[in-house]
Amino acid sequence: MDTPTPPPKPAHPLSAEQLAAFERDGVVIVRGLFSPDELEVLRATCDPARDLSELQTEVRDGARTYKVAIWTRLDESLFGKLPRTPRVVRAAEALLGEPVYHWHSKLLRKLPGDGGVGIHQDYATWYEDGCLGPQMLTCTVAIHRNDRANGCVAFVPGSHKLARIHRVRLGETSDTHGPEPARVAEILRRRGQIHGELEPGDALFFHCMTLHASGPNLSATPRSVVHLSYNAVSNQPIPRPGQAHHRYRPLALVADDYLRARDYSAVYEADTFHARETEDDPAAGIFYRQRDQDVDAHG
Numbered sequence: 389m390d391t392p393t394p395p396p397k398p399a400h401p402l403s404a405e406q407l408a409a410f411e412r413d414g415v416v417i418v419r420g421l422f423s424p425d426e427l428e429v430l431r432a433t434c435d436p437a438r439d440l441s442e443l444q445t446e447v448r449d450g451a452r453t454y455k456v457a458i459w460t461r462l463d464e465s466l467f468g469k470l471p472r473t474p475r476v477v478r479a480a481e482a483l484l485g486e487p488v489y490h491w492h493s494k495l496l497r498k499l500p501g502d503g504g505v506g507i508h509q510d511y512a513t514w515y516e517d518g519c520l521g522p523q524m525l526t527c528t529v530a531i532h533r534n535d536r537a538n539g540c541v542a543f544v545p546g547s548h549k550l551a552r553i554h555r556v557r558l559g560e561t562s563d564t565h566g567p568e569p570a571r572v573a574e575i576l577r578r579r580g581q582i583h584g585e586l587e588p589g590d591a592l593f594f595h596c597m598t599l600h601a602s603g604p605n606l607s608a609t610p611r612s613v614v615h616l617s618y619n620a621v622s623n624q625p626i627p628r629p630g631q632a633h634h635r636y637r638p639l640a641l642v643a644d645d646y647l648r649a650r651d652y653s654a655v656y657e658a659d660t661f662h663a664r665e666t667e668d669d670p671a672a673g674i675f676y677r678q679r680d681q682d683v684d685a686h687g
């Protein structure tokens with residue numbers, strides 16, 4: 389009996405130039421990965437009039453605090469399906485050159501007056517979460533326009549080819565850590581920064597070693613994004629306390645047009661997002677973790 393031929397895998401949406409740009413810069417913008425109608429419900433969710441405080445956790449970054457809703461569980465809601473969108477997953481796999489699974493995702497709405505995020509490599513903390521290598525990346529999808537005035541992310545091109553930069557204590561509290569300032573200053577002097585200015589629906593893929601930061605929202609308009617982060621299946625973390633949510637789970641793709649078809653159970657289920665996390669209660673969060681001893685010792 390003939391074995392049925394499996395359906396072809398959907399192709400990734402990236403050109404050879406985009407793959408080369410990511411390899412060179414550690415960051416690449418893909419214009420119009422999502423169309424405006426696909427983002428309608430996400431835009432309504434991020435409307436400045438909506439109270440998102442129940443979904444968000446507050447993260448202190450030096451003197452600043454920013455608010456973010458985080459999820460790792462992939463249910464049948466809009467947010468549970470978003471990290472399983474084939475065009476995103478296939479692009480992530482093409483950029484890393486191997487199969488991926490969902491690491492975590494974040495919804496970040498920066499309202500006028502909200503602060504930014506200090507410069508860092510995502511891998512600095514994902515290393516602490518037990519990942520052995522930097523085979524990880526993030527796809528940022530713009531829900532609102534992102535520009536310099538409203539606090540878009542700025543990247544240091546080519547910094548993904550540098551080493552993992554040692555993190556030191558930068559402030560008085562134990563949650564204010566960042567890469568060694570003297571090293572960062574020299575990297576910025578040599579390489580400069582590029583701003584990830586995006587229109588709604590544009591996506592930006594960046595490598596987990598790429599240094600990046602975002603500014604405060606100094607404009608009168610909101611800036612919202614989702615950050616969808618992936619780890620290579622081959623790079624599953626070693627067990628670390630409080631890190632069960634980052635373990636490998638197979639990634640079941642959804643229909644690529646699920647947003648347009650509104651094919652989801654709800655925008656989010658009651659327990660889609662991680663509970664508010666604090667330094668004293670880090671159980672199921674992504675920001676507070678057991679730090680390697682030497683991070684504090686060298687601070």
Ligand SMILES: O=C(O)CCC(=O)C(=O)O
Nearest residue numbers: 496505510541601602613
């Ligand atoms: O979107 C932003 O403003 C920055 C977010 C960021 O750098 C991060 O979550 O690692």
